[in-house]
Every structure is written in C-alpha cells, then in structure tokens.
Amino acid sequence: MKDETIVLHHGHRRDESTTSVTVPIYQTTSYQFNSTDHASKLFSLQELGNIYSRIMNPTCAVLEERMTKLDGGAAGMALSSGQAASAFSIQNICHSGDNFVSSTDLYGGTWNLFNNTLKEMGIECRFVDPTKPEEFENAIDDKTKCVYAETLPNPKLNVFPISEVGSICQNNKIPLIVDNTAAPYICKPLQHGANIVVYSTTKFIGGHGLSIGGLIIDGGTFDWEKAGDKFPMMNSPDPSYHGAIWSQAAKPLGPIAYILRARVILLRDLGSAMSPFNAFTFIQGLETLPLRMERHCSNAKQVADFLNKHIKIDKVIYPSLMDGVHGDRANKYLNGGYGSLLGFELKDGESAGKKFIDSLKLLYHVANIGDARSLAIHPASTTHSQLSKEEQLQSGVTPGYVRLSIGIEHIDDILQDLDQALNKT
Numbered sequence: 001m002k003d004e005t006i007v008l009h010h011g012h013r014r015d016e017s018t019t020s021v022t023v024p025i026y027q028t029t030s031y032q033f034n035s036t037d038h039a040s041k042l043f044s045l046q047e048l049g050n051i052y053s054r055i056m057n058p059t060c061a062v063l064e065e066r067m068t069k070l071d072g073g074a075a076g077m078a079l080s081s082g083q084a085a086s087a088f089s090i091q092n093i094c095h096s097g098d099n100f101v102s103s104t105d106l107y108g109g110t111w112n113l114f115n116n117t118l119k120e121m122g123i124e125c126r127f128v129d130p131t132k133p134e135e136f137e138n139a140i141d142d143k144t145k146c147v148y149a150e151t152l153p154n155p156k157l158n159v160f161p162i163s164e165v166g167s168i169c170q171n172n173k174i175p176l177i178v179d180n181t182a183a184p185y186i187c188k189p190l191q192h193g194a195n196i197v198v199y200s201t202t203k204f205i206g207g208h209g210l211s212i213g214g215l216i217i218d219g220g221t222f223d224w225e226k227a228g229d230k231f232p233m234m235n236s237p238d239p240s241y242h243g244a245i246w247s248q249a250a251k252p253l254g255p256i257a258y259i260l261r262a263r264v265i266l267l268r269d270l271g272s273a274m275s276p277f278n279a280f281t282f283i284q285g286l287e288t289l290p291l292r293m294e295r296h297c298s299n300a301k302q303v304a305d306f307l308n309k310h311i312k313i314d315k316v317i318y319p320s321l322m323d324g325v326h327g328d329r330a331n332k333y334l335n336g337g338y339g340s341l342l343g344f345e346l347k348d349g350e351s352a353g354k355k356f357i358d359s360l361k362l363l364y365h366v367a368n369i370g371d372a373r374s375l376a377i378h379p380a381s382t383t384h385s386q387l388s389k390e391e392q393l394q395s396g397v398t399p400g401y402v403r404l405s406i407g408i409e410h411i412d413d414i415l416q417d418l419d420q421a422l423n424k425t
C-alpha cells in the first residue's frame, strides 16, 4: 500500500466482535486473561497481548501500527505528549553518568528538558550547531549514547542533515533520534539514516488542535547486541524485569528491543500513556494527513512568495527559499513539500511584530503549530520573552520575527489577512 492508503487501512479493517469499520475507542483499563497460563505467558513476554492500558491499548495500537508502517519502522509506542516521547527516547538508553549529543536547534520545551531536567537526573546533553554536521563527531565520547535532532526546527527552519549525521552515528555505533513533528509524511527520517523517530502528534498528525500526544517509532535498524557493553540497559540483565536482557528477549518478536523496553519498563514505571480517546482523535487526523500536508505545503509556498515581495518585510525564512545548503537539504529530505512553517522579519522590529499579531482577523494567535487553521506568533514577546536579547538572537528570534504555521484555508483568505495586518504595522 502507498502512504495515502496506509493511513486509512493499515492495522484495522473492522472490529472483530462488532464489525465496526471505524477504529473503536477501547475505553478500558484492563483485559481479562483467558487462564492463569495465558496470564503468565503475557507477563513473561512469551506472548504479546493486552495486560493493562498503562502499557498497551488496542485503540493506541492502531495508531502505533499505522505510523510505524508510514515511516517504515519496526514498532511504535504512543505516549501522552510529545514531551514524554522526547524524554523517554533518551531515558530508554541513557542513565545517570551518560551523555548524548543534541542539535542546538530545538523546540524550547525540548531544550529545557535536555539542558535542565535531564541534567538534574545526571544525563548530560552536549549541544552542537547543526550547520556544522562534522562537529557532531567531536562531541561524541565513550559515554555518548545517541544523537538527537529535529528535522525542521523552528524558528530557524534549517533542515537537519540527517544522512550526514546518521553516518557519523553509525561509525560511532550509536543511534540517531530525529523529532519529525514538523514534517510527518513529507519526510521519512528512517529512510535517510535515522534509527528512531519521535513525534508530537499534537501537531500535524492530529491536525485539528484537539489532543496532546506523542509517538516513538523504532526503525529496528540499530543493532543493540553488536554495540555490546556500550548499552548495558539493552545487553545486561534487567533486575526490574526478572533479569530480562532486552536485546535477547525481543529476538522472537522482531527487531523491537528498544520499543519493548520503553513499553514494559518506562510506561510501566513512569506512566505517560496515551489515552484511547486521544488515540482515536489522532487516528481521525492521520487518515487525512497526506491530503492536508499537500495543502499545508502549497499554501505555505504561496505565502512565502507573497511575503518575499512585501515592502514591510526584511527577510522570509522558509526552507525552499533558503539559499545554498539549506535549500538543497530541503530538496533532499522534504520530498518536495517544504512544510507549513515559515517565518519573516519585519523591517520595523518588535513594535511592528506586536502590531501585526494584534491586527490579525483570520489567523489565530496561539503557541502551537500544525493545526488545520493558520496560526501566528511573535516569539520575542511570548515564547522567547524570558530569554535575554542575545539568547533570542542565538535561537533565530529577532525583535521583528513572526512565525506562521499555514493552515489549509483558501489561500486568498490567508493572503488577504496577512496583507491587511502587514499594512497596519
């Protein structure tokens, strides 16, 4: 099946007991075991099956299977938020005393998680500028367990060099984890050399601003066993699961050691499971993701062209309009659709930025991206207002910077609203 068909059909044809075509919301905490033998096999992982909804749920399972298929992975796991997905993706392989390397260009919440919360837990994050991919090599040492990056990080919108850094990771026998929240369907990080993908499903996958959720997709391509002593959490007996060795325990089930451990250890111990109702809303969103992404991308391209010619604007930040290497990377990784995120810098700085936002009539002023509706924010007065001017500039936020997430409305209405608001600045 092609992507457009996968998102509608994979993992569920009809409910076995009711014949329901729509994926049912299995709003249940627990599942009755067939016998004590059956229960014992489930707990010892000799057989995979439902035990308790903190660890697995059939509605969540359809979302997990569809997204895994779409991305070409081996297994997926749904979580209560994108933040939980990012945190678990690291905590599943790093413990206190370890480090990992991350691109500097990250969503602010992830940056805080890496720079502060994980640090307090004894896990060090080393930041590297993604415009210099070769520098990732220098930051890696014996205690480095992975590299983390975002495909299309805003506000800079520099497309991350996935295959270049993927090769560095491969040479150093560590996995590359890519947050593909901003580019589902248009970018397939696993095809370019990433080993694990994380998503905030809150954004484009849900698409309608209804629920908070996250996903981790395991490509199944990283050989944990071969990497040996470097990954004791995968290759030595786990006292919290009757001495299971995850790289061995997963063998009969497929190349899913990473997701298996994340599920039966992290979801079991820390919670953060996705609710079945929220999974249902993400399944509805996913069904139309390819169609929406096409419209998001074509609208955004027209907005970028319009803004590029506007007299009030100094600079447009949009991957396909970027010169040189970033434009080339957009072509290489984003499969022709450059996403719906774009930024622009107003000539008249901060006051113009605020005036623009306050003049919008159609676009929503919200701290979100990836909604079917068009959204706008002025980071210098909102998401980045607690940072010093210098820190704002390092994050790509100038005083007159405005970020847009272009929706799927008629392009004429979007352009008209942008034009009238720009003319008031």
Ligand code: PLP
Residues within 6 Å of the ligand: 081, 082, 083, 084, 086, 107, 109, 110, 150, 179, 181, 182, 199, 200, 201, 202, 212, 213, 214, 368, 369
């Ligand atoms: N990753 C990216 C790229 C994001 O933009 C966000 C949220 O804005 C997150 C992760 C966190 O996701 P959530 O808000 O679902 O926890």
